[in-house]
Amino acid sequence: MSTSDMRPDDGSEAASGAYILEARNIVKLFGDLRANDDIDLSLKPGEIHALLGENGAGKSTLVKIIYGALQPTSGQVFWQGAPVTISNPAAARDLGIGMVFQHFSLFDALTVTQNIALALKGERDLKALAGRIETVSADYGLPLRPGALVADLSVGERQRIEVVRCLLQEPRLLILDEPTAVLTPQEADQLFVTLERLAGEGCAVLYISHRLEEVKRLCHDATILRLGRLVARVDPQQESAASLAKHMIGTDVAALRSGSGAATGAPLLELAGLSMPTDDPFGVALKSIDLVVRSGEVVAVAGVAGNGQSELFDAISGERTSKSADAVKLAGAPCGRESITQRRRRDAAFVPEERLGHAAIADLPLSENLVLTHHAVGNDVVRNGLINRGAARDVMARVAEHYDVRKNLTDPEASALSGGNLQKFVVGRELDRKPGILVVHQPTWGVDAGAAAFIRQSLVDMARSGSAVLMISQDLDEIFEIADRIAVISRGELSEAYPAAELSPERIGLLMAGTHEKAGRDAERGAEA
Amino acid sequence: MILRLERRSQRSTLMAFLSPLLAIGLTLALGAIMFVALGFDPGKALYIYFIEPLTSAWSIEEVVVKAAPLILIGVGLAVCYTANVWNIGAEGQLTMGALVGASIPIYFPDWQSPLVLLLMLVLGIAGGALFAAIPAFLKNRFSANEILTSLMLVYVAQLLLDWLIRGAWRDPDGYNFPQSILFEGWQVIPPLGDGRVHIGAIFAVVAVIIVAFMMGRTLRGFEIRVIGTSPRAGSFAGFKGKRVVLFCFMLSGALAGLAGICEVAGPSGQLQPHVSPGYGFTAIIVAFLGRLNPIGVFFAGVLLAISYMGGEAVQVELGISDKTTQVFQGMLLFLILACDTLIRYRIRLVSPGR
Numbered sequence: 001m002s003t004s005d006m007r008p009d010d011g012s013e014a015a016s017g018a019y020i021l022e023a024r025n026i027v028k029l030f031g032d033l034r035a036n037d038d039i040d041l042s043l044k045p046g047e048i049h050a051l052l053g054e055n056g057a058g059k060s061t062l063v064k065i066i067y068g069a070l071q072p073t074s075g076q077v078f079w080q081g082a083p084v085t086i087s088n089p090a091a092a093r094d095l096g097i098g099m100v101f102q103h104f105s106l107f108d109a110l111t112v113t114q115n116i117a118l119a120l121k122g123e124r125d126l127k128a129l130a131g132r133i134e135t136v137s138a139d140y141g142l143p144l145r146p147g148a149l150v151a152d153l154s155v156g157e158r159q160r161i162e163v164v165r166c167l168l169q170e171p172r173l174l175i176l177d178e179p180t181a182v183l184t185p186q187e188a189d190q191l192f193v194t195l196e197r198l199a200g201e202g203c204a205v206l207y208i209s210h211r212l213e214e215v216k217r218l219c220h221d222a223t224i225l226r227l228g229r230l231v232a233r234v235d236p237q238q239e240s241a242a243s244l245a246k247h248m249i250g251t252d253v254a255a256l257r258s259g260s261g262a263a264t265g266a267p268l269l270e271l272a273g274l275s276m277p278t279d280d281p282f283g284v285a286l287k288s289i290d291l292v293v294r295s296g297e298v299v300a301v302a303g304v305a306g307n308g309q310s311e312l313f314d315a316i317s318g319e320r321t322s323k324s325a326d327a328v329k330l331a332g333a334p335c336g337r338e339s340i341t342q343r344r345r346r347d348a349a350f351v352p353e354e355r356l357g358h359a360a361i362a363d364l365p366l367s368e369n370l371v372l373t374h375h376a377v378g379n380d381v382v383r384n385g386l387i388n389r390g391a392a393r394d395v396m397a398r399v400a401e402h403y404d405v406r407k408n409l410t411d412p413e414a415s416a417l418s419g420g421n422l423q424k425f426v427v428g429r430e431l432d433r434k435p436g437i438l439v440v441h442q443p444t445w446g447v448d449a450g451a452a453a454f455i456r457q458s459l460v461d462m463a464r465s466g467s468a469v470l471m472i473s474q475d476l477d478e479i480f481e482i483a484d485r486i487a488v489i490s491r492g493e494l495s496e497a498y499p500a501a502e503l504s505p506e507r508i509g510l511l512m513a514g515t516h517e518k519a520g521r522d523a524e525r526g527a528e529a
Numbered sequence: 530m531i532l533r534l535e536r537r538s539q540r541s542t543l544m545a546f547l548s549p550l551l552a553i554g555l556t557l558a559l560g561a562i563m564f565v566a567l568g569f570d571p572g573k574a575l576y577i578y579f580i581e582p583l584t585s586a587w588s589i590e591e592v593v594v595k596a597a598p599l600i601l602i603g604v605g606l607a608v609c610y611t612a613n614v615w616n617i618g619a620e621g622q623l624t625m626g627a628l629v630g631a632s633i634p635i636y637f638p639d640w641q642s643p644l645v646l647l648l649m650l651v652l653g654i655a656g657g658a659l660f661a662a663i664p665a666f667l668k669n670r671f672s673a674n675e676i677l678t679s680l681m682l683v684y685v686a687q688l689l690l691d692w693l694i695r696g697a698w699r700d701p702d703g704y705n706f707p708q709s710i711l712f713e714g715w716q717v718i719p720p721l722g723d724g725r726v727h728i729g730a731i732f733a734v735v736a737v738i739i740v741a742f743m744m745g746r747t748l749r750g751f752e753i754r755v756i757g758t759s760p761r762a763g764s765f766a767g768f769k770g771k772r773v774v775l776f777c778f779m780l781s782g783a784l785a786g787l788a789g790i791c792e793v794a795g796p797s798g799q800l801q802p803h804v805s806p807g808y809g810f811t812a813i814i815v816a817f818l819g820r821l822n823p824i825g826v827f828f829a830g831v832l833l834a835i836s837y838m839g840g841e842a843v844q845v846e847l848g849i850s851d852k853t854t855q856v857f858q859g860m861l862l863f864l865i866l867a868c869d870t871l872i873r874y875r876i877r878l879v880s881p882g883r
């Protein structure tokens with residue numbers, strides 16, 4: 001793609017001639033809420049442009065407008081200098097705009113190829129398409145199995161589908177809404193290589209992220225939003241992560257207080273020889289997992305996505321039960337065969353990775369989403385099989401207030417919350433119960449720096465007040481920030497949990513790489529004894 | 530210019546309300562065209578079809594008699610469809626309920642006691658519920674598609690009924706007609722007043738109230754809604770999809786069975802080859818037209834009952850085949866489903882080539 005065909009069709013628009021996309025005075029109202037309030041944005045070909053802002057700042061809203069998924073209340077979008085009305089995503093794709101959504105838009109029951117075919121106009125020959133998917137994805141270092149069912153794929157792999165789907169359309173502008181929130185550092189690095197290569201080929205990239213380090217590394221320019229308004233346009237290379245965060249939030253991000261080191265007590269969560277076969281061909285079987293989490297500590301499970309994290313979460317939560325009751329013990333009670341409801345009654349709480357569709361239902365109001373996990377835990381929300389809506393709303397309001405869930409209605413549907421605000425809600429919903437045992441998977445996925453710090457602080461506080469906290473995460477910075485001990489999962493096997501101080505990121509990398517390490521160490525042990 | 534469907538950013542509440550009204554309007558318009566094509570005055574035909582049934586006390590009573598089973602079955606199906614459980618076989622469950630309930634007066638023709646009626650109703654409910662448990666079991670155990678199994682079981686039930694009333698259960702004094710003995714005394718449901726309306730109408734109202742309460746206020750209703758929208762989130766909530774499938778099938782089967790026994794112990798007063806004029810299928814339309822909402826089902830049941838009456842009326846008065854009833858009902862279902870698209874999508878005119 002050469003820059004010569006990027007010139008505007010209309011010579012009189014020379015001022016904006018260099019821009020491939022320009023949005024002027026964009027306003028978007030949701031009821032009374034000004035989700036976008038007079039925002040300007042412009043991108044040049046070959047530029048990687050960051051769009052930053054705290055949760056609910058209006059980032060997703062703005063890019064959905066550019067992609068035609070939402071219509072602006074007022075304002076104008078220019079494409080290559082000419083004013084355009086992008087009435088729907090298909091029109092955007094015709095212009096050459098591709099987008100990877102914050103929440104995926106894939107059909108679980110279809111294969112990778114079928115999903116991609118749905119988005120490409122006039123794509124009939126699925127065999128040829130599968131071939132193209134394989135070459136393009138390998139070419140850009142984002143390997144995909146065209147025949148795999150989406151339901152069987154990890155979040156990271158699902159996202160690769162979305163990226164590859166855009167790449168196949170040879171976009172001139174690629175929008176990514178928090179793409180790395182769910183990726184491992186390695187996967188993220190690979191994505192950056194892909195994006196830089198695309199930029200080199202002249203494609204403009206609009207990039208939304210809460211991870212400021214990667215923004216500094218990748219982006220040439222940044223637009224910062226706060227409460228729907230444009231607050232700054234800066235060069236991220238000239239800023240520090242802290243100064244960027246300050247632009248976004250308006251104040252400094254609080255540093256984590258971990259309190260005294262972990263004073264650990266009784267074991268509250270015990271896994272002993274937990275094995276679980278997988279019935280789907282791309283799932284990961286759990287192999288004889290041992291782990292103890294004691295009262296007062298935060299234990300983290302690190303690992304590359306797709307190494308059995310979801311399976312481990314399901315096995316601990318009871319969404320999948322194991323054959324042996326002793327494989328999982330909560331507060332000393334064997335409950336490997338118990339359902340998730342029975343485990344909740346043992347004072348355990350769970351926060352899964354996917355907030356929409358697993359932790360919460362898009363079409364239900366927040367108060368009903370609260371009932372999902374509170375119906376069996378002996379509070380007032382459900383009594384004698386009857387739902388007390390008033391009580392559910394009260395608890396929901398308390399969660400929203402305490403965890404700063406920003407919403408523009410008293411009880412909106414989950415889909416009307418911004419991604420980060422919904423995440424704060426699903427985490428807060430469990431923390432509000434003050435559970436003795438808390439298992440969280442990717443607790444700060446898509447949450448802004450300020451809110452992420454707050455959630456991590458809450459996890460630490462929860463542990464210090466006597467709970468056992470198990471956090472499954474791919475974010476090593478997060479793990480080192482709050483974990484007392486760290487175990488690494490790899491191909492369904494879990495390493496021993498080492499005190500965080502004894503581990504370096506390099507060593508974790510080694511542990512992630514394979515199972516030999518563990519075996520080696522065990523052998524050493526045996527020899528020492 | 531071409532028409533294009535475009536996804537709305539949010540579901541439109543207005544359209545959720547307007548869609549059934551729009552569908553009814555379009556059905557009337559298409560119906561008028563059909564009457565013109567058949568060579569009749571459309572105004573007059575539509576009047577006879579939809580208004581006349583409401584002009585005499587007799588026909589209003591008849592509307593109530595027909596609406597009662599439609600509503601009973603319709604609320605049960607509404608619960609099923611909310612849970613994404615596709616029970617298409619209510620007609621079979623109705624037949625089975627009628628058949629099992631009627632076994633009491635057929636085997637004990639001389640037994641007269643209030644207990645008889647009670648037992649007949651209970652057996653009718655049980656017959657329908659257990660017959661509905663078959664497709665539920667097949668789905669839970671073997672992942673068999675419940676649309677097919679429940680539909681096929683309709684024919685099983687109907688053929689069983691046919692076999693019985695042409696054989697073992699045939700009235701010996703019935704001049705060889707395929708029908709059972711006439712029920713009497715405590716074997717029939719007492720009428721309300723002196724018309725044809727009987728207690729079945731009250732059952733329908735009670736069922737609407739109970740189901741509305743269950744769906745709106747109870748954890749069970751919530752479970753059904755959650756499993757229907759998101760099985761994955763439902764399992765995270767600790768709800769069991771299979772239990773919901775069984776519950777929904779048995780609930781709707783029970784209500785269909787009750788409707789069936791009320792038919793034979795009410796208006797017919799005996800078992801005949803056809804227990805109902807297709808109430809079990811028409812109730813599918815009732816459930817959708819009523820937005821899967823029990824209160825909505827109530828009104829939809831009344832409307833569809835009128836369409837049955839209208840079909841008979843145009844046949845009598847204008848000599849139009851009563852197949853028009855089915856045409857109307859079919860158009861209505863088709864148009865509701867089509868109009869429902871507007872809840873999530875809007876229609877736009879776009880110029881091609883952009």
Ligand SMILES: Nc1ncnc2c1ncn2[C@@H]1O[C@H](COP(=O)(O)OP(=O)(O)OP(=O)(O)O)[C@@H](O)[C@H]1O
Pocket residue numbers: 030033035053054055056057058059060061062102406407408415416417418419420421446448538539
């Ligand atoms: N469909 C909707 N209906 C009503 N309000 C909405 C809707 N979508 C978004 N909002 C509101 O608009 C505001 C901006 O949301 P948006 O999703 O753009 O935030 P964001 O910057 O992407 O945040 P995050 O980082 O959490 O994803 C939020 O307050 C949100 O509650």
Ligand SMILES: [Mg+2]
Pocket residue numbers: 059060061102177418419420
């Ligand atoms: Mg967002």
